[in-house]
Amino acid sequence: MRLVILDEYNLASEWAAKYIRNRIVQFMPGPDKFFTLGLPTGSTPLGCYKKLIEYHTSGDISFKYVKTFNMDEYVGLPRDHPESYHSYMWNNFFKHIDIDPANAHILDGNAPDLQKECEAFEQKLRSWGIDLFVGGIGPDGHIAFNEPGSSLVSRTRVKTLAKDTIVANARFFGNDLSKVPTMTLTVGVGTVMDAREVMILITGAHKAFALYKAIEEGVNHMWTVSAFQQHPRTIFVCDEDATLELRVKTVKYFKGLMHVHNKLVDPLHSMKDYKN
Numbered sequence: 001m002r003l004v005i006l007d008e009y010n011l012a013s014e015w016a017a018k019y020i021r022n023r024i025v026q027f028m029p030g031p032d033k034f035f036t037l038g039l040p041t042g043s044t045p046l047g048c049y050k051k052l053i054e055y056h057t058s059g060d061i062s063f064k065y066v067k068t069f070n071m072d073e074y075v076g077l078p079r080d081h082p083e084s085y086h087s088y089m090w091n092n093f094f095k096h097i098d099i100d101p102a103n104a105h106i107l108d109g110n111a112p113d114l115q116k117e118c119e120a121f122e123q124k125l126r127s128w129g130i131d132l133f134v135g136g137i138g139p140d141g142h143i144a145f146n147e148p149g150s151s152l153v154s155r156t157r158v159k160t161l162a163k164d165t166i167v168a169n170a171r172f173f174g175n176d177l178s179k180v181p182t183m184t185l186t187v188g189v190g191t192v193m194d195a196r197e198v199m200i201l202i203t204g205a206h207k208a209f210a211l212y213k214a215i216e217e218g219v220n221h222m223w224t225v226s227a228f229q230q231h232p233r234t235i236f237v238c239d240e241d242a243t244l245e246l247r248v249k250t251v252k253y254f255k256g257l258m259h260v261h262n263k264l265v266d267p268l269h270s271m272k273d274y275k276n
């Protein structure tokens with residue numbers, strides 16, 4: 001596991017975006033070789049998406065041969081509702097880059113048969129395999145919508161949200177609890193564990209206890225993000241605030257490795273250069 005600690009949110013977002021950029025560019029995607037990227041929603045990845053859009057605008061990266069798979073979607077919220085994850089992804093990322101919408105996969109929370117929808121999504125993920133799954137977590141340590149107590153080998157499925165998550169999401173629905181969807185479709189912990197690589201973004205003091213549970217205590221289904229201790233390639237990218245509950249020794253150890261980690265985000269030649 002790598003723990004990358006940046007001073008503040010914007011720097012953490014930039015680091016994560018550079019990492020994604022480098023991974024895609026180094027992969028040298030093409031018509032017969034798509035890079036597959038798992039993506040989250042929420043407030044945490046917004047800074048990272050903004051930076052990726054900048055890299056796209058400056059010609060450093062293309063998403064033409066990238067397939068994306070989103071982690072989750074609300075059940076029953078119209079696709080064009082401003083808070084649907086379809087709207088979120090389109091407005092905050094996809095409409096600003098050159099991805100073919102047919103390559104951007106998001107679960108359909110209005111499918112007539114939700115179970116079938118989940119099975120088909122899981123099947124697609126399995127057949128493509130995910131090169132890099134990017135995730136965020138909730139203060140209760142949930143990854144995607146795998147709430148506390150979710151099976152750590154769970155797959156894509158229909159899930160009822162924990163009360164804490166419904167309350168946390170109320171801010172997006174005019175603070176009216178009755179308007180917040182209570183069910184979602186979500187990839188499972190096992191689904192994300194199948195990715196070749198996982199990068200989890202954790203920022204803010206309100207996530208500090210979850211980061212502590214994620215890395216300093218054992219694997220526990222009450223903190224589903226802790227499952228990634230058993231993934232061969234996980235990077236946690238966080239800001240200083242998120243480290244508040246970690247031991248000084250842990251923070252010092254990983255900060256001492258920053259010169260190594262920073263090599264992973266060194267500027268690369270552009271995709272154009274790689275193809276020549």
Ligand code: PGA
Nearest residue numbers: 042043044045136137138
């Ligand atoms: P946030 O949500 O990025 O808005 O904090 C993350 C989550 O709850 O999974």
